[in-house]
Amino acid sequence: MARSTRSPARLVVALAVAALLAVFLLYTAVAGSSTPSFQPSELAGQTGTMSLTGKVLGPISGDAHAAGGLRFTLRDINPKAGTKPATVPIVYHGSVPDMFKAGRDINATGKLENGAFVANAMTTKCPSKYTDKKA
Amino acid sequence: MADLGRAALVVSLGLAVYALVAGSYAAIYKRRRLADSARNALLACFGSTAVAAIVLASALARHDFSFTYVAAHTSRDLPTMYALSAFWGGQEGSLLLWLLVLTGYGALAVAVNRRLLRDLIAWVVPVIAGIATFFAFLLVAVSSPFMTQPRVVDGAGLTPSLQNPYMVAHPPMLYLGYVGLSIPFAFAAGAMLSGRTDERWIVATRRWTLAAWMFLGVGQLLGSHWAYVEVGWGGYYAWDPVENAALMPWLAATAFLHSVMVQEKKGMLKIWNMVLVALAFELSILGTFFTRSGVVNSIHSFAKSSIGAWFLFFVVLTTLFSVALILWRLPLLRAKTKLESPLSREATFLYNNLLLVALCLTILWGVIFPILTDLFLGQSRTIGRPYFDFFLRAFGLPLLLLMGIGPLIAWRRTSVRALVKTLRWPIGVALAAGVLLVVVGGAGTSRPGLIAYTFSAFVLTTIVVELVRGTRATGSLFELIGRNRRRYGGYMVHASIVLLAIGIAGSSSYASEVDRKLSPGQSITVAGNTFTYRKLEVSKSVNANETRAVLAISGRTNGTLKTGINNYFNGDTSREVGIHTNWLRAEDLYVIFDQRDGNAVFFKVLVKPLVNLIWFAGIVFLFGSLVALWPDAREQKRLIARLALAKA
Numbered sequence: 062m063a064r065s066t067r068s069p070a071r072l073v074v075a076l077a078v079a080a081l082l083a084v085f086l087l088y089t090a091v092a093g094s095s096t097p098s099f100q101p102s103e104l105a106g107q108t109g110t111m112s113l114t115g116k117v118l119g120p121i122s123g124d125a126h127a128a129g130g131l132r133f134t135l136r137d138i139n140p141k142a143g144t145k146p147a148t149v150p151i152v153y154h155g156s157v158p159d160m161f162k163a164g165r166d167i168n169a170t171g172k173l174e175n176g177a178f179v180a181n182a183m184t185t186k187c188p189s190k191y192t193d194k195k196a
Numbered sequence: 197m198a199d200l201g202r203a204a205l206v207v208s209l210g211l212a213v214y215a216l217v218a219g220s221y222a223a224i225y226k227r228r229r230l231a232d233s234a235r236n237a238l239l240a241c242f243g244s245t246a247v248a249a250i251v252l253a254s255a256l257a258r259h260d261f262s263f264t265y266v267a268a269h270t271s272r273d274l275p276t277m278y279a280l281s282a283f284w285g286g287q288e289g290s291l292l293l294w295l296l297v298l299t300g301y302g303a304l305a306v307a308v309n310r311r312l313l314r315d316l317i318a319w320v321v322p323v324i325a326g327i328a329t330f331f332a333f334l335l336v337a338v339s340s341p342f343m344t345q346p347r348v349v350d351g352a353g354l355t356p357s358l359q360n361p362y363m364v365a366h367p368p369m370l371y372l373g374y375v376g377l378s379i380p381f382a383f384a385a386g387a388m389l390s391g392r393t394d395e396r397w398i399v400a401t402r403r404w405t406l407a408a409w410m411f412l413g414v415g416q417l418l419g420s421h422w423a424y425v426e427v428g429w430g431g432y433y434a435w436d437p438v439e440n441a442a443l444m445p446w447l448a449a450t451a452f453l454h455s456v457m458v459q460e461k462k463g464m465l466k467i468w469n470m471v472l473v474a475l476a477f478e479l480s481i482l483g484t485f486f487t488r489s490g491v492v493n494s495i496h497s498f499a500k501s502s503i504g505a506w507f508l509f510f511v512v513l514t515t516l517f518s519v520a521l522i523l524w525r526l527p528l529l530r531a532k533t534k535l536e537s538p539l540s541r542e543a544t545f546l547y548n549n550l551l552l553v554a555l556c557l558t559i560l561w562g563v564i565f566p567i568l569t570d571l572f573l574g575q576s577r578t579i580g581r582p583y584f585d586f587f588l589r590a591f592g593l594p595l596l597l598l599m600g601i602g603p604l605i606a607w608r609r610t611s612v613r614a615l616v617k618t619l620r621w622p623i624g625v626a627l628a629a630g631v632l633l634v635v636v637g638g639a640g641t642s643r644p645g646l647i648a649y650t651f652s653a654f655v656l657t658t659i660v661v662e663l664v665r666g667t668r669a670t671g672s673l674f675e676l677i678g679r680n681r682r683r684y685g686g687y688m689v690h691a692s693i694v695l696l697a698i699g700i701a702g703s704s705s706y707a708s709e710v711d712r713k714l715s716p717g718q719s720i721t722v723a724g725n726t727f728t729y730r731k732l733e734v735s736k737s738v739n740a741n742e743t744r745a746v747l748a749i750s751g752r753t754n755g756t757l758k759t760g761i762n763n764y765f766n767g768d769t770s771r772e773v774g775i776h777t778n779w780l781r782a783e784d785l786y787v788i789f790d791q792r793d794g795n796a797v798f799f800k801v802l803v804k805p806l807v808n809l810i811w812f813a814g815i816v817f818l819f820g821s822l823v824a825l826w827p828d829a830r831e832q833k834r835l836i837a838r839l840a841l842a843k844a
Contacts, residue, residue: 082558095569097577098566098577098578156788156791156798159428159429159771
């Protein structure tokens with residue numbers, strides 16, 4: 062059997078490959094498909110497509126398939142200590158996910174337009190496995 | 197009863213601490229009787245944890261709402277099956293299940309190997325006891341399932357979409373997988389602590405790793421199928437952090453299962469195997485941290501709790517422990533042989549490992565990216581599906597190709613000419629399949645789809661060639677499989693991964709999707725299937741108003757389909773998707789009842805070619821894993837001979 066010889070070249074090649082992969086990942090993630098995430102209190106002044114997470118407040122009105130869209134309000138889930146939770150009006154176009162209703166946490170993707178968040182994708186978070194009937 | 201449960205957990209904690217401290221002392225100072233005592237404490241720890249588990253299960257079955265946990269996670273009208281499944285439905289019960297499985301696995305692994313691997317087991321006991329101490333401490337001091345309250349009339353209910361048999365089986369399967377990875381980790385740590393770094397620990401834990409890996413795989417597929425048939429969004433995997441938390445340790449364990457073969461055969465990759473087993477274990481703990489801490493934004497919003505910080509602490513502690521051990525034992529772990537050729541089976545396994553780990557780490561990067569950007573850039577950014585899909589293709593397609601080459605290429609070295617000769621049939625079939633797909637347009641415009649199908653034909657042909665050759669030699673396929681269950685079980689698992697790849701490629705690259713509002717009598721045609729909306733049916737069940745749209749299907753497929761929505765009286769809604777399966781094409785016609793407008797309905801219609809191969813792959817995967825796991829007398833003899841050799 063051949064005896065092993067410790068070669069620094071192997072380590073250099075391995076580190077180079079790892080570094081290349083890391084840079085590539087960083088580039089892909091930052092310049093590629095990453096989307097900034099906010100909650101309602103952080104929205105002021107933001108532009109472009111973003112992800113918004115919050116708790117649905119009623120009343121829920123309108124029609125997600127009509128021009129006016131589905132309308133409701135989204136509130137901070139975890140407001141900063143000592144501050145009043147911020148809210149933002151939502152206008153949503155598209156399929157309304159299962160389990161969507163007032164009180165549920167959702168994640169919406171869209172843009173801020175004239176003070177309202179106009180979303181075209183939405184997911185309702187699965188409630189914790191077992192939830193209160195009255196929730 | 198709650199007092200009994202609490203007392204049992206305190207006893208478990210005491211026994212685990214004793215097994216940790218006494219076991220470590222005995223292993224360091226070679227005190228055999230004390231080591232036996234520590235081992236017995238670990239066995240007793242399983243017994244006391246089982247008592248606690250029986251107390252909780254009994255309270256759930258009896259709807260004993262004096263237990264805060266029972267009142268918070270079940271209700272009186274919940275069928276017993278779902279009431280019992282609340283055991284792992286909440287955090288406290290999940291932790292108890294974790295401790296129960298860990299001590300059960302640990303007791304069994306230690307009992308089975310106590311004579312063959314006495315010096316190793318002396319260290320394995322305190323390592324398992326150390327992990328058990330962490331979970332027992334959480335259950336006693338941080339998150340107890342035995343808190344009591346004034347008895348209430350009824351408890352909270354179960355979300356309708358979770359009242360599904362899949363949700364009874366999916367979580368415990370994942371736990372059996374997550375916790376199972378602790379056993380190879382404990383044996384690896386034991387091997388390093390005892391200085392016995394030969395392949396005995398690997399041989400002793402092969403089945404444990406395989407079982408844990410099988411449970412993780414089956415658990416994930418069950419969860420995916422539940423999402424597909426129940427959640428009603430048309431998909432089965434969302435690259436969500438909580439889903440990825442189960443995928444990452446599975447990928448690391450897959451790499452480990454392959455690289456141990458190189459160590460067994462050639463004595464190489466010892467350091468790498470230690471790294472992989474530690475990585476798989478750490479990822480299983482990290483997954484729980486992601487799930488429970490709320491640091492990553494997931495569609496699975498488990499209750500956030502303070503135990504996330506404890507898990508982070510445990511991950512850091514065990515990672516430092518693993519790194520320190522590996523660095524300490526580097527001289528012992530260095531291979532005596534080196535890779536002789538880049539064209540050899542060991543090299544192919546190494547490439548497979550690098551790709552699996554690269555895929556695992558890129559997924560990890562995607563999961564922690566929002567945390568890192570929040571920490572360093574002050575703004576959390578999430579990474580979407582295109583990132584994950586890109587790397588799945590970039591690493592997954594070469595992996596698929598290697599799956600065909602690995603089992604047929606020679607150990608040590610081979611030449612390109614010899615390799616091409618060995619693979620002439622698979623190469624010929626794959627090229628013919630690729631050309632045929634291009635000519636008939638079967639692969640459409642998707643290049644990754646075409647590559648996936650071509651590589652799949654290649655791998656399937658290698659498996660068939662191997663089976664034909666072997667059957668010719670032995671005269672019987674069953675005799676062939678019986679002689680080397682590990683090898684042929686592995687081929688079955690490879691076949692299941694090919695089916696999975698074909699299913700994923702077909703259902704993602706070639707799926708059709710159309711949204712349309714239809715009134716009764718109107719039709720829509722999608723991928724050659726015409727869906728005619730016939731009528732709306734409204735009925736009332738015990739707990740919901742149920743609305744169903746009836747659609748007639750004609751064209752490529754004929755039949756009827758019902759899709760609808762349940763409006764529960766508690767305000768919840770749940771879509772009931774309509775699925776019409778064409779078994780010959782393994783294709784689903786999938787219709788979502790999106791929204792009602794009078795008698796008109798907004799439908800989302802999806803045609804998902806080959807999607808059923810994914811679920812069929814799950815069955816083949818389970819079967820192949822069981823074949824590889826099944827006790828094998830011949831292998832046992834080889835194992836005993838090998839251990840005797842290593843001991844000498």
